Amino acid sequence: MSWTFEQIGGSFDDVLDGPLWHNGALLFCKVIKSEILHLNPDTGDIGYFRRYTQRTSGLASAPDGSVYGAQSGSRRIAWFKNDGSTAVLSTKLGGTRHNHPHHIITDKAGRIWFTDIYSELRTRGPQIYPMLDHCSILRIDFETQKREWHIKRASFDTSEPRGLAMSPDNSVLYVSDGLKDSGIREIRAYPVGSDGALGPYRLLHSFGADHNGAHRGGAGMCVDMNGNLVVVAGSKKAGPGPLAYVFSPTGQIIETHSIPDDLPTGCSFGGANNVLLFITTEGGRLFKVKNTGRIGV
């Protein structure tokens, strides 16, 4: 199948990330300017969903039609409520403030999963609170008895988890771990236990190196209805270039497509019948991809 990339709206002059199909529109983040935009992919109309979002870089739908955001700039998961206000969910893991949330997803049980990394950009205000000594996948459950949000550590072997996706049956959590030039750059599949605990991961893919250096690893990811995993990864600096990979659940590469901009950050299915794929890039471009032959979850 030949994918057709169509760029929407020129350059946004900011790092774009966190695309999410939500209530009939595409939401995506201008990370540094701290804005969330909504796009009508049919008309091309673009407007604000939220402003002043403290470097939100990842979005997920909440059960009531509102949106959760990974607020890197304030080290918290924000809840963009339907009334226009913004609340905070739990911010501490075992009494320590977590790091900079990057991407976020929700599962069928209403649990929130997010990747929690170190950012080179400081949070606003005094730097009083030290980071966790690990970069992990964290999970927020709503504890119904206590009526409060509670954070648990989900991964104990990640080094820089970036993108997240859940298999259609919620039995597997996919993560892209590592984006830097050194260290781990892997796509992993963790089995999810009935209590949400992650089992030992299967390594789906490991990014390599060549005479130009290490290949940039995987960034954002999403899954299609058949359980195949779409990962946007790579760069022009080394390796096969910026690509959208489609992995089968067992880790076979079914297809790859060259992305017409460097440093892809996030991807999401969307549009009518969920047949469009949206891809954001660090350089500020948003692509609508047609003819993928795939339907998103």
Next chain:
Amino acid sequence: MYVESASKKFDELISKHAVLERISHGHIFTEGPVWNAREGALYWTDIIGDTIWKWTPDVGREVVLNPSEHANGMTFDRQGRLVVAGWTNRTVWRKEHDGSIKPLATTYKGVKINTPNDIVVKSDGAIYFTDPPGGMGIVEMEGEDLQQYLDYSGVYRIDQETGELMLVTQDVPGCNGLTFSPDEKTLYVNDTGARHIKAFDVQSDGSLSNGRLFADIHGVEPGNPDGMKVDVEGNVYCTGPAGVHVLDPAGNFLGRILVPEHCANMAWGDSDWKSMYMAARGSVWRIRFNIQGMPV
């Protein structure tokens, strides 16, 4: 050791040998110091510690209010009531004599204000406060609503009679500390990000005009324009790199007080108003001046 003079004038204001005394420690982020002359006590807030404290000589410190919803700048009005820039509850409020809490400002033209930072009361009872959005983004200062609705950082005036809120300027994007000159004809407002102080003429209706640059704050050490006060001669005291910077009424730099911790705000105090109390992260410090500060 603590006094860094850059002028002869500064040597008149404070002895080179003046020392800092730490009167309270163990806090997280102190702010909003203000002297209560009726009680002979210093009040301050620990924003992240979420507590309003007071300290009385020979008594020590006591909790005034906890939780305080991350209260920030504080002052007393002419009736001796504590008036508070309620940082993350996004309200300017007053503690009444009966102990109850009365909100004085929560919205401007029907829109929720940002996060009130610092506050001053004019002799006619009008309250002026700065309203930057910083309280919505700072770690461990989370209030209930973290959404910014106004597209600017304003300085507002609350009329004593009507309670009406007047936007007096939105020309100080990083507005933070504010203080009147002794004759109240000038309002100084500093800008944390731009690292300078602006001066405005105060009109008879309480509005501001003729906004202009008063002084830049220089230095390489940690510290920014934040809290600001004046003495009876009109010298301006502004937090900055390394501690508290002192400027004459023309904006010339006179010298600095070097504070061991990142100083956020200060207050004149003691019965002669010649002590300066400095809120700096985990502690509150005191140093004695020769000059008298403007009483609250």
